[in-house]
Amino acid sequence: MAGDSGMAGKVVLLLWAQTLGLAGAQTTQILLEPPWRPPVLWDQVTLTCQGSGTAGATTWYKDGQPLGQEGRDSITVTKKGTYECDRPGTGRSPPMRVLDDNLVLQVPAQVLLEGDTVTLRCRAWQNNTVTSVSFYRKETKLEGSRDGTELSLHPLQLSHSGSYSCEGRVSNVVSWWSVSELVTMTVCRFPPSGVSLSAQPPGGQVALGDSLVLSCEVATGTCSLSFSWHREGSGALLGTGPRLELQHVGDNDSGQYRCRVSDGDSVAESDPLKVTVLVPVANATITPGPLAHQVRPGDNVTLHCSVQVGSAPVTFTWLHNGQEVARGPLLELRDIDVGHSGTYQCVATNQLGQDGHRVFRALSPELELDVTPGSPWVTVAAGVGGALLFLLLLVGVIVAWHWWHRLDARKHQQRAPPEPLAPSLEDPQATYMELQWQPWEPRDIYDNLHQKL
Incomplete structure (x- = not known):
């Protein structure tokens, strides 16, 4: 039952791999038919090259030399030796030895998973009879081996991994004692959840132009596996190593x-790892906004700084005539006056790379607040005009005061009584003495004055 559950798990994983279309997403491998390893020449073994790339583009090698059967994905072996195949995109396969020995120990050509049942078989050349068979793990004879050609191990455990051999008496016309070559058997623990990813720099964040290394890790106890790398949205195979x-x-x-x-039959997939390429800031600009309209003294003005590209977080610093005056994407100028004139720039900054050790800056073009008359900006001319107006008003007041003072003096002179004229020797005049010594009538005063005049 344990073996059945293990095989069922393998079938499920294999069906999963076929559903995901991963048959061509492995490193190049050689598949065997019949599925026993090492293969033997008298079985008329068929080798099939499996890997990604264009179908029919396989190159075969025997003992390191091109075999001369390019383009064929499968070949039938007629000679013993070491075979390899090469597929564009996944490279050359691991070597596969085809034996023609007197005695051979074979194990199933499949991944042996923990909990499975596996059968080892000891075979003689050309299927001759073999007797008195013993099985060994390295140099230790296995307990429980029976006088036969097969040995079953159940359930498989990680401790069953190792090198195995068999010995026995081969009988044909004559009998001879023979020992097989060592065969390595690896028991795998292969849970689908045992695959994880790590990145350097950690977190998968990397600055534009830097290098990123991703590592695929499997649970302890797994056997030798093949790897493939993929990015969502891209059908290209990115790599075939750990x-x-x-x-x-x-x-x-x-x-x-x-x-x-x-593992050749089954596939496990890691959880996705998000890779973020951090882009340095560039092309900082200042948006005038309300500054495109008329601005009067006392108005409020807002400048906005932005960048066309740049990964967050981005910080902004404002310079007025080269001196830092504020931070943040907005610069608000309240009650604008002459002191706000000059040049303005913003500096956009972001820190990229591991631990933010690389700092990038983008400086915007200068924005100048002109201080010329007639400008819609608040200018020095406006201040000078105000001073001149005040002086003109002051002069007007002084002139008006002087004018009013002179007018008032003139009016005062007109209202005052005339001063008496000084007496003249030539001018006739009536005196009190003249009137005193002569008898007079009222009319005499008139006549006297008339005569003098």
């Missing part, structure tokens, strides 16, 4: 990355 290194990353390298691990 590490994926991205050199000089660009902003199009951002996305969700996954690692898929295969």
Whole structure:
């Protein structure tokens, strides 16, 4: 029952791999038919090259030399030796030895999972009879081995991994004692949840132009596996090793990355890791906003600083005539006056890379508040005009005061009584003495005055 559950798990994982379309997403491998390893020449073994790339573009090698059967995905072996195949995109496969020995120990050509049942078989050349068979793990004879050609191990445990051999008496016309080559058997623990990703720099955040290394890690006790790397939204195979290194990353390298691990029959997939390529700030600009309209003394003015590109967080610093005056994307000028004249710039900054050790800055073009007459800005001319107006009013008041003072003096002279004229020797005049010594009538005064005049 334990073996059945293990095989069921393998079937489920294999169906999962086929559903995801991952048959071509592995490193190049050689599949065997019949599915036993090492393969033997008298079984008329068929080798099939599996990997990504264009179908029919396989190159075969025997003992390191091209076999001369380019373009064929499958070949039938007629000679013993070491075979390899090469597929564009995934490279050359691990070597596969085809034996023609007197005695061979074979194990199933499949991934052996913990909990499975596995059968080892000891075979003689050309299927001759073999007797008195014993099985060994390294140099230790296995307890429970029976006088036969097969050995069953159930349930498989990680401790069953190791090198195995068999020995026995091969009988044909004559009998001879023979010992097989060692065969390595690896028991795998392969839970789908055992695959995880890590990144350097940590967190998957990397500055534009830097390098990023992703590592695919599997649970302890797994066997030798093949790896493939994928990014969501891209059908391209990014790599086939446990590490994926991205050199000089660009902003199009951002996305969700996954690692898929295969044991040849089954596939496990990691959770996605989000990679973010941090972009330095660039093209800082100042938006005048209300400054495009008439601005009067006492008005409020708001400047806005922004960048066309740049990964958050971005900080903004405002300079007035080269001196820092404020921070933040907005600069508000309240009750604008002459002191606000001059040049304004904003500096956009972001820190990228591991621990923010790389600082990028973008300086906007200068924005100048002109101080010329007629300008819609508040200008020095406005202040000078106000001073002149005050002086003119003051002069007017002084002139008016002087004019009023002279007019008032003139009116005062007109209202005062005339002063008596000084007496003259030539002018006739009536005197009191003249009137005193002569008898007079009232009319005499008139006549006397008339005569003198």
